[in-house]
Amino acid sequence: MEERNFINTIEEHRGIIFKVCKMYCTNEDDSSDLYQDIVAQLWKAWKGFRGEAKISTWIYRIALNTAISGFRKQKRNPLKNSLDAGKLTIEQEDNLKKKEDIDTLYMAIDMLSDVEKAMMMLYLDEVPYEEIASIMGITQNNVRVKMLRIREKLRKIMTSH
Amino acid sequence: MDEFSKLKQAWNSSFGGTPESLDKERVAQIMRSRTAGPLARLKKRLRLEIAATVIAIPFLVWVLFALPGPYFIFNTSALILLFTGMLYYYFMNLRKVVKLWNNSQDNLRQSLESTLILFRFFRKAYFRLNMVLFPFGVYFGYIIGFGLGSGGDKVSSFLFVVSWPLVANVILWVVIFALIITGFWAILKVYVKQYYDKHIQNLEILLEELLENEPGAENEPQATE
Numbered sequence: 001m002e003e004r005n006f007i008n009t010i011e012e013h014r015g016i017i018f019k020v021c022k023m024y025c026t027n028e029d030d031s032s033d034l035y036q037d038i039v040a041q042l043w044k045a046w047k048g049f050r051g052e053a054k055i056s057t058w059i060y061r062i063a064l065n066t067a068i069s070g071f072r073k074q075k076r077n078p079l080k081n082s083l084d085a086g087k088l089t090i091e092q093e094d095n096l097k098k099k100e101d102i103d104t105l106y107m108a109i110d111m112l113s114d115v116e117k118a119m120m121m122l123y124l125d126e127v128p129y130e131e132i133a134s135i136m137g138i139t140q141n142n143v144r145v146k147m148l149r150i151r152e153k154l155r156k157i158m159t160s161h
Numbered sequence: 162m163d164e165f166s167k168l169k170q171a172w173n174s175s176f177g178g179t180p181e182s183l184d185k186e187r188v189a190q191i192m193r194s195r196t197a198g199p200l201a202r203l204k205k206r207l208r209l210e211i212a213a214t215v216i217a218i219p220f221l222v223w224v225l226f227a228l229p230g231p232y233f234i235f236n237t238s239a240l241i242l243l244f245t246g247m248l249y250y251y252f253m254n255l256r257k258v259v260k261l262w263n264n265s266q267d268n269l270r271q272s273l274e275s276t277l278i279l280f281r282f283f284r285k286a287y288f289r290l291n292m293v294l295f296p297f298g299v300y301f302g303y304i305i306g307f308g309l310g311s312g313g314d315k316v317s318s319f320l321f322v323v324s325w326p327l328v329a330n331v332i333l334w335v336v337i338f339a340l341i342i343t344g345f346w347a348i349l350k351v352y353v354k355q356y357y358d359k360h361i362q363n364l365e366i367l368l369e370e371l372l373e374n375e376p377g378a379e380n381e382p383q384a385t386e
Contacts, residue, residue, distance in 0.1 A: 010188055040191050061269070101167055104171065137268030137270025154168065158167075
């Protein structure tokens with residue numbers, strides 16, 4: 001019963017795990033390892049989840065903690081698969097403009113630190129600042145300061161391309 | 162439209178669709194797996210050293226009683242004490258750090274801090290265990306190599322140059338042993354640096370970055386010793 005509830009929750013929120021894996025991994029092997037680590041950590045923490053936070057916030061926390069703090073091998077072959085995933089979507093939609101934007105997005109992601117990637121992902125997923133602060137373990141003010149810096153960094157990246 | 166709005170659109174186009182469906186069988190397998198997760202893999206890595214230490218203790222106790230002569234009493238007793246001490250250190254501290262790690266998965270800051278403590282502990286434990294196991298390996302090889310069956314006289318005749326005074330023999334052995342240990346220490350240092358230090362350094366940089374502008378933040382987490 002417990003296992004079935006867990007699997008259903010994972011199924012429902014698989015998008016978060018999928019995004020974190022894509023954000024922090026650059027090829028299928030790494031992504032598969034990270035996916036396994038995240039699911040293992042979620043299952044381990046499942047019994048301790050008391051519903052004090054939203055389930056999505058809880059999954060974000062554990063997935064990001066695992067991706068950032070986890071003991072994983074160094075990245076290889078930067079962004080190849082992330083870009084391929086993007087290209088696949090684009091080819092289906094046959095939209096060159098979108099392709100350019102997604103290429104720019106991944107290029108920008110690649111230039112961010114792991115902490116910045118996490119903040120950017122949460123921001124792009126429209127998670128409120130209060131929740132971002134809770135997931136990251138920092139003050140809301142610090143979240144704002146960091147977001148301003150990321151914005152500035154992205155502006156520079158995008159104007160130079 | 163600012164940069165973030167453009168990126169948000171691109172983000173939604175890239176991840177907007179339903180991601181690949183969940184492989185429920187795989188999730189079930191991961192749930193059953195006992196070695197999934199970074200901590201489990203780290204523990205696995207240390208298991209060999211722990212197993213060797215556990216096996217070594219009864220062997221040393223046997224050596225203590227089986228081999229006559231004063232030469233072995235000091236060496237063997239010292240190794241038994243060292244090994245027992247290492248195991249005690251490992252298990253007592255492991256319990257503490259794993260508990261801390263399991264209880265601090267609330268946010269990224271806590272996760273980084275506790276992972277750092279955990280890694281520092283594993284690094285130290287791995288280094289110390291190997292530094293203790295290596296002299297044992299040399300000692301073990303020495304005893305086996307010169308044949309336990311032929312008795313203590315044969316061993317002691319190799320241990321000491323009979324025509325030399327005792328002090329000279331002791332100095333010679335201390336020098337030889339110190340050279341072997343120093344060589345091993347240097348190799349182990351490089352290995353540990355390659356395997357643990359890079360990750361520890363990376364975690365420290367991330368924590369520092371996260372806590373930048375944070376009021377009253379202590380960038381250095383307290384190690385549990």
